[in-house]
Amino acid sequence: MTGRHVTAGRLARTAGVLAVALAVSIAAAVAIGPVHVSLTQALARADSPDYAILFRTRLPRVLLAGVVGGSLASAGAALQALLGNPLACPHLLGISGGAAVAGVFALIAGADPVSPLVPLAAFGGALGAIAIVGLGSRAGGRTTPHAVLLVGVVFNALAAAALMLLNAIVSYTQAQGVLFWIMGSLSTQSYALIAGVTAYSLVGIAWLMTRTHELNLLAAGEEGALQLGVDVERTRRTVFVAASLLVGAAVSVSGMIGFVGLIVPHLLRLALGPDHRIVVPASFLGGAAFLVWADTLARTALAPVELPVGVVTALAGGPFFLFLLRRHLRRAVR
Amino acid sequence: MVLAACAAPPAIPPGPPGRVVSLAPSVTEIVYALGVGDRLVGVCAQCDEPAAASLPRVGGYLAPSVEATLALRPALVIVVPSPGNREAVRAIERAGVRVLVVQDRTLNDLWASIRDVSAALGVEPAGATLAAELQHRLDDVHARIAGRPRPRVLAVVGHRPLVAVGPGTLQDDLIAIAGGENVMADAGGPWPALSLEVVVARAPDVIVDASMGTEAGLHELFDHLETIPAVRAGRVVRLADADAFLRAGPRVPTAAAALASLFHPSVPATAAMTPATS
Amino acid sequence: MTAVLAAESVSFAYGDAAVLHAVDVAVAPGEIVGVIGPNGSGKTTLVRVLSGTVAPAAGIVRLDGVPLASFRRRERARRLAVVPQDPVLDFPFTALEVVLMGRAPYLGTLGFPRARDLEIARDAMARLDVGALEDRPLDRVSGGERQRVLLARALAQEARVLLLDEPTTHLDLRHQAGMHDVVRALARERGVAVVSVLHDLNLAALYCDRLVLLAGGRVVRAGTPGDVLTADVLRAAFTTEVYVGVHPVTGGPVVLPRATV
Numbered sequence: 001m002t003g004r005h006v007t008a009g010r011l012a013r014t015a016g017v018l019a020v021a022l023a024v025s026i027a028a029a030v031a032i033g034p035v036h037v038s039l040t041q042a043l044a045r046a047d048s049p050d051y052a053i054l055f056r057t058r059l060p061r062v063l064l065a066g067v068v069g070g071s072l073a074s075a076g077a078a079l080q081a082l083l084g085n086p087l088a089c090p091h092l093l094g095i096s097g098g099a100a101v102a103g104v105f106a107l108i109a110g111a112d113p114v115s116p117l118v119p120l121a122a123f124g125g126a127l128g129a130i131a132i133v134g135l136g137s138r139a140g141g142r143t144t145p146h147a148v149l150l151v152g153v154v155f156n157a158l159a160a161a162a163l164m165l166l167n168a169i170v171s172y173t174q175a176q177g178v179l180f181w182i183m184g185s186l187s188t189q190s191y192a193l194i195a196g197v198t199a200y201s202l203v204g205i206a207w208l209m210t211r212t213h214e215l216n217l218l219a220a221g222e223e224g225a226l227q228l229g230v231d232v233e234r235t236r237r238t239v240f241v242a243a244s245l246l247v248g249a250a251v252s253v254s255g256m257i258g259f260v261g262l263i264v265p266h267l268l269r270l271a272l273g274p275d276h277r278i279v280v281p282a283s284f285l286g287g288a289a290f291l292v293w294a295d296t297l298a299r300t301a302l303a304p305v306e307l308p309v310g311v312v313t314a315l316a317g318g319p320f321f322l323f324l325l326r327r328h329l330r331r332a333v334r
Numbered sequence: 335m336v337l338a339a340c341a342a343p344p345a346i347p348p349g350p351p352g353r354v355v356s357l358a359p360s361v362t363e364i365v366y367a368l369g370v371g372d373r374l375v376g377v378c379a380q381c382d383e384p385a386a387a388s389l390p391r392v393g394g395y396l397a398p399s400v401e402a403t404l405a406l407r408p409a410l411v412i413v414v415p416s417p418g419n420r421e422a423v424r425a426i427e428r429a430g431v432r433v434l435v436v437q438d439r440t441l442n443d444l445w446a447s448i449r450d451v452s453a454a455l456g457v458e459p460a461g462a463t464l465a466a467e468l469q470h471r472l473d474d475v476h477a478r479i480a481g482r483p484r485p486r487v488l489a490v491v492g493h494r495p496l497v498a499v500g501p502g503t504l505q506d507d508l509i510a511i512a513g514g515e516n517v518m519a520d521a522g523g524p525w526p527a528l529s530l531e532v533v534v535a536r537a538p539d540v541i542v543d544a545s546m547g548t549e550a551g552l553h554e555l556f557d558h559l560e561t562i563p564a565v566r567a568g569r570v571v572r573l574a575d576a577d578a579f580l581r582a583g584p585r586v587p588t589a590a591a592a593l594a595s596l597f598h599p600s601v602p603a604t605a606a607m608t609p610a611t612s
Numbered sequence: 613m614t615a616v617l618a619a620e621s622v623s624f625a626y627g628d629a630a631v632l633h634a635v636d637v638a639v640a641p642g643e644i645v646g647v648i649g650p651n652g653s654g655k656t657t658l659v660r661v662l663s664g665t666v667a668p669a670a671g672i673v674r675l676d677g678v679p680l681a682s683f684r685r686r687e688r689a690r691r692l693a694v695v696p697q698d699p700v701l702d703f704p705f706t707a708l709e710v711v712l713m714g715r716a717p718y719l720g721t722l723g724f725p726r727a728r729d730l731e732i733a734r735d736a737m738a739r740l741d742v743g744a745l746e747d748r749p750l751d752r753v754s755g756g757e758r759q760r761v762l763l764a765r766a767l768a769q770e771a772r773v774l775l776l777d778e779p780t781t782h783l784d785l786r787h788q789a790g791m792h793d794v795v796r797a798l799a800r801e802r803g804v805a806v807v808s809v810l811h812d813l814n815l816a817a818l819y820c821d822r823l824v825l826l827a828g829g830r831v832v833r834a835g836t837p838g839d840v841l842t843a844d845v846l847r848a849a850f851t852t853e854v855y856v857g858v859h860p861v862t863g864g865p866v867v868l869p870r871a872t873v
Binding site: 210228 | 696
């Protein structure tokens with residue numbers, strides 16, 4: 001018996017299976033939509049509406065859903081490990097709030113919702129939030145999960161208050177723009193944007209991956225990890241920054257989409273075990289597929305009207321989260 | 335002092351109210367169009383009616399300030415329900431101030447608003463005149479373009495999320511009056527959010543933008559989608575005066591005329607399409 | 613014999629509360645030193661100072677004659693292993709996965725084990741009689757099994773110095789003896805130097821070559837079990853009356869509490 005421990009082979013096999021599932025999901029999502037499209041027509045004539053729908057509106061959107069879902073889920077997995085809480089979500093630490101506030105400011109200042117200035121401003125907000133939460137939670141040269149959680153939650157509350165304030169003072173139509181941040185939107189046509197975000201996310205994932213073994217060691221106790229040679233402080237800092245950068249980028253381009261970063265890692269951990277070397281990359285692939293499907297549902301459920309994708313993830317994730325919470329509480333009581 | 339102000343309802347003086355606060359831009363415009371703008375003592379922050387420029391602001395359309403409103407000792411507060419001002423309005427009512435609620439969703443709401451506001455201000459004849467004039471000008475616009483083939487129209491009020499004008503709205507009525515066919519007339523609600531592919535499929539001939547976005551943003555939104563007739567023909571246009579289109583106020587005939595010019599460029603504009611009074 | 617791990621006059625304080633005063637402890641290869649003392653005497657803190665988890669406020673800890681602080685983390689982890697007091701384990705890793713963690717100081721970034729690492733891990737588990745628990749998640753084993761798994765993890769580190777903080781608290785009689793036997797075999801066969809914090813004075817007498825008695829953060833007595841475990845010394849340190857007898861087999865001291873009523 002080879003045992004259930006993780007090997008490079010097992011990682012490759014798991015990633016392979018999930019990658020195939022993701023590819024199938026992407027193909028299916030491109031085929032499904034509120035409008036009936038003919039693939040043959042699309043391939044035959046590049047100037048047909050079918051082509052425009054498939055390759056100018058659906059495919060970019062599906063790809064963006066994939067990379068955003070993957071970023072949120074893998075960051076969620078890492079942050080759950082960092083905070084030592086399997087029910088933590090990536091929006092908890094205020095990074096998303098910082099991005100949203102900065103993005104709304106850009107909108108109020110007159111930027112168009114679809115201009116690249118908005119995601120850039122939002123990303124700046126995310127960086128600011130990372131700096132504030134990261135530095136604010138350092139005490140005596142140490143960054144404990146407890147401190148990060150506290151400072152992050154406070155910052156989150158401040159950001160939420162700021163958003164409500166901005167919402168109250170903007171005009172009615174500007175308020176629609178604020179909705180984008182709170183509900184999320186994956187609509188895009190820019191392959192350049194997708195390529196940029198994907199490259200960035202892959203770097204972020206790779207960086208996170210280098211710390212997954214250390215996250216395992218940390219999970220078995222801080223003192224134990226220290227004596228096994230782990231630089232715990234550096235690991236925590238790195239994971240916090242890498243995961244936050246992933247979340248910041250995702251939120252900057254698509255607003256706050258909840259539950260992906262909470263549900264997907266948790267499900268995968270239940271199925272694949274607690275080893276972060278598997279859970280983090282699996283979360284990337286699984287989160288990508290999850291959001292692709294959620295966005296497909298958002299596009300088609302009430303055709304021709306489109307639901308905000310955040311509503312779909314909340315409806316899918318909310319009841320599931322309650323179920324998980326009950327399970328967690330029952331186990332804690334035992 | 336504040337408690338006393340909140341506790342005792344002020345006696346409502348007889349005769350038409352002399353101190354009026356308007357909590358919506360469309361209401362402010364109606365009041366001025368009725369010729370009784372001098373009775374306004376306060377307006378909301380978004381009220382951009384030029385004649386009201388010097389009036390104190392009492393908070394936003396979405397979140398009016400109860401204190402600022404009550405501090406002006408109004409005899410009447412006119413309000414349009416918005417997501418967020420319900421509590422403030424209740425508080426103003428509890429303080430004993432008379433509140434008139436008017437709707438702004440459809441064209442019929444506009445007629446009802448004019449009727450109710452003019453009645454509350456004791457200027458019913460002016461209200462009837464205003465309503466009649468606006469109706470006359472709308473009919474005029476419609477007559478100009480009657481019988482012509484109706485272009486398929488998409489009216490956009492938000493870029494991201496992409497939100498369009500749906501059925502059961504004043505804006506939908508204006509599109510019809512201006513001789514256009516709203517491609518989203520079958521949407522389930524008044525403000526459908528749309529996927530771009532739906533726009534491609536519905537292939538509007540004209541796209542009208544009444545959102546807060548920029549010109550550049552609008553074109554970027556429909557970039558590469560030349561299969562849409564509106565994009566191909568360059569008929570993706572930002573409305574110069576979006577507020578006239580979006581507000582249930584006295585400028586709707588101007589909006590209708592602007593739309594008619596966009597939908598039927600070959601029809602010349604006439605004097606009847608421009609407002610008789612400002 | 614030269615000491616492989618030595619604490620020289622170390623002091624430590626948590627904030628204002630001084631916990632250790634000028635403590636000297638040294639252990640040579642193959643030697644088992646027991647640290648005993650009443651609650652709050654600073655035993656666990658001493659383990660943390662010896663392992664390098666915390667730096668002493670005064671004094672120095674040397675490993676192989678070199679200041680402990682000068683070692684890189686991984687290098688230190690290859691030479692010194694710690695079995696902490698029963699920690700809480702949040703994620704359900706299997707016993708084998710936990711023991712494999714002990715190989716971390718020898719593995720690359722992602723820490724995938726090679727065949728040799730699996731062999732070492734399984735060997736360690738066999739010595740601690742937890743081989744059957746290989747695939748059992750650690751939140752579904754008993755407290756005693758968990759302690760043995762953690763000792764197996766420390767064994768897998770192949771360190772020459774082993775620090776144990778109350779390693780047998782949850783174990784039943786059979787496994788208590790078993791664990792101490794394993795540790796002694798390591799010391800004798802492989803020359804591992806062991807410092808073990810013990811609650812049970814009789815086990816300390818049985819298994820340790822030398823004892824260090826801590827009270828109030830100071831070393832009150834150090835020497836062989838016979839030197840340290842006397843009624844007078846114990847009365848002063850533990851502020852209670854005890855009866856010290858002679859073990860019928862080993863001839864060493866046996867400590868029994870004395871009823872005062």
